[in-house]
Amino acid sequence: MTDGARRAVPFRGGGFRYRPVRAAGWVVFVVVLLLWELGSRTGVISPIALPAPSQAAQALGDLVETGMLWKHLGSSLYRLLGGWLLGTAAGMAVGLTIGLVSLARAGLLPLVSALFPIPKIALLPLFVVWFGIGEGSKLATIAFGTFFPTVIATMGGVDGVDRNLIRMAQSFGLPYRAIVRQVVVPGALPATLSGFRISASIAMVLLVAAEMIGAEYGVGAYILMAGALFAIDQLIAGVFLLSVTGLAVAWLIGRAERRWLDWRG
């Protein structure tokens, strides 16, 4: 500095930091709905293309009144939960085995890798042939679709467990089963739970697809029927139900993470 004048060091840090703005999400929701309603009322949005939110709400109200809501939602939730539980339970067991047993990895991993990328919707007709048009084929599709991502996530979780923790457990003389239960499974749990998020969204996709092929009840069947009848208000109501279901599932997984992964702080 030649002039020797005193001046403050200019501030150039800050920014690039996330801070929570609590109400913003709700405000956006309300604004979008209001604009949509306004557009429909003024005729900017054609009622044939997209009904007003109030009309969709009306259709939802009809569903509640006639009692059909629980019938559709109940069937869907049963398939979603049943298929997902089957698929993830089997997937965790196989993933853990592949992660722990060299022979299982060598034998099963190529098979898993070959089957994983198949869009499971493509197998739906096959499952209809095998398990019938009823609940069997729907449960099988969802179970099969959630199985593979769970295998991959659990296996990755087991691989990621700190080997030094396992060595520590061995050095204290823990039996094999105790090492698996106390070290490997808890260590793989974070990866397994993030696998749940993926498998749950896959389950939703497969649920709707399966319900669009020969189902009397279920949100997917309801949406398909509404589309066929050009009842777009009902269609939107069905989509709304799917969105709420997805949010509920995500919330439940978030709860499970807080419950089981509280040690991460």
Added chain:
Amino acid sequence: MQLSIEDLGHRYGALEVLQHIDLTVSEGEIVCVVGPSGCGKSTLLRLAGGLERPTSGRVMLQGAPSSDSLNPLTYVFQDFALLPWRTVAGNVALALEHHHLPAATQEAIIADVLARTKLSEFHDAWPRQLSGGMKQRVAIARALAVRPEVWLMDEPLSALDSQTRDLLLEDLVDLWTRTPFSALYVTHNLAEATRLGHRIVLLSRRPGVVRSVTTIELPLAERERHVPELAAIAQDIWQQMRDQAKAAEREMLHD
């Protein structure tokens, strides 16, 4: 009980790591193993505790085991090796659970070892809430809980800053002074070795062989007052390994 390492040799494939190691840890004795990095110090410790199988030679335990030792050869690791999903008490409990002690006995052991390592108030804390020094205290408490015959310590203070290291070193001296224990203590820090070791074994560079053994007669509790003498011993050992440490530092790492 006495731990004897007899003509131990080890190789990873074509890589000869250790050769003809003979070493004895007597009852109540701390043997420090020092050497340039990559001399097989940690491998030696893993072989000594049966975590790895030696290529040649053997490790023997001699003498009647005391009846209340749950895990005669117990490790303390450099990275602490605490389960992050267990609290302080839970981590200590891990070493006890598979012995199926009565619940009250187990609780009493945990309370006792946490008190001895000044951790009582951290009974329910998570590892992530603890500093490095506190984590290593938990690992020491966990080792105390199984009443080892011989401690196998793998650079237990190397991951800590120098202030914490000094504090923990004093704690170890205190623990030993109250109840002498046997230990095979691997370190690269010569100040640590001269402060804790009854004998200091210097290993050469790979393949590791015993180059020299230095015996320090001064009782552990009195060493605090004899820093210059200890520094002279450390300097002497450093002179012996200096060139090798220099060469080791320039070496490419394997795998």
